[in-house]
Amino acid sequence: MSKTITFNELRRLxxxxxxxxxxxxxxxxxxxxxxxxxxxxGVNYQFGKNVGMHIEPGPDGGLVVLDDTTIYDMAVKILEEQNQAEA
Structure with a gap:
């Protein structure tokens, strides 16, 4: 399942x-x-791979289409864990 967010939202995450x-x-x-x-x-493809994200020019840094949300979902889970620990 893909997800579309702005580049700036991805960086804030x-x-x-x-x-x-x-x-x-x-x-x-x-x-x-x-x-x-x-x-x-990031853009270092010598030591890392492209993981299915596509950036379209536009406002707020442009739109990012994430073909695979596994990393995104894990990042959100980590933030949720952090928020629960602080509560």
Whole structure:
């Protein structure tokens, strides 16, 4: 299932993750850390893969179509865990 959000929303999600989240996502999904970084807008394809995101020019950084939401969903889950721990 794909998801469409703005690039700035995707970056805000990444920036709000607690320290170590990129490594946790990579470890749990058996991906390289750079692949996870590329998912959130990084562009180092020498050490990471393209993970099915497409950016269309537009307002708020443009639209991002995520072909696979697994990394996105895991990031949201981590934020939910963090919010519950702080409550």
């Amino acid at each position: 990444k920036d709000s993750l607690p320290d170590g989240s990129t490594h946790r996502i990579a470890d749990e999904l058996n991906l390289t850390v750079q692949t996870v970084r590329n998912y959130f807008g």
